[in-house]
Amino acid sequence: MSVMGDIVRTYRGPGSVLRRRLSGGQREDRALAILMAGCGLLFVAQWPRLARESHESGTELNMLMGGALLALVFILPLILYALAGISHLVARLIGGRADHHSARMALFWALLAAGPVFLLNGLMQGFAGTGPQSALTGLLALGVFLWFWLAGLVAAERGRS
Template identity: 65%
Template structure:
């Protein structure tokens, strides 16, 4: 299925989409592509906020964008691999029987699938600025991301037949 269709399907049943991705077999290149696409979308979501910040503070926009690009496309993927490993270890403590790949895929897919809410958060941060609207959209994204991640991790840590 196309990625956009899978993202829409994730809002209806995140566990089913992650199970389908896991059933396609272990492909680290697929997991890395999902992660890099998610990180690229997070970077794009930061652009309106950074443009607003540059305008209001007089800072150079290119410097802000360069820092965000470095952070989201170089550093964040490394940190997300570590977070996925920790989530797998925690799942093992409570009886999970999945593998490292499943934990990575669940985290990376939840970040990519929740990107529409994150893009909305970036627009609100850029056009409205700090306030209740930004906090509300941020909480919405956090809830959606957590729902997707926990549902995906539950599927990934189930015993395989």
């Protein structure tokens, strides 16, 4: 199945999409590609906000974008690998049966699948600035990400096929 089709299907049933993606076996190259695509989407989602900030403060846009690139494309993946490991260990303590790869895929897929909502949030921050609209779309993006991640993690750790 296509990645775009799976992203759309994730909004209807995140656990079933992740189980189907995991049925292809452990492929760390796919996990890394999904992670980097998700981090890349988060970076692109920051562009409108960074452009607004640059215009309002007079700070050079390239400097702001360089900082966001470093944070989101180089440092965030390392943090997410650690977070996936911690979430897997916690799941094992409460009876989870999956492996580390499944926990990583649950987190990485949630990040990529929630990308459209993060893009919406970035547009809202760029066009409306800080305010209740941006806070609402930010909470929506966070909620969608957490929903996808927890539903995927539960599906993976229960070991359904």
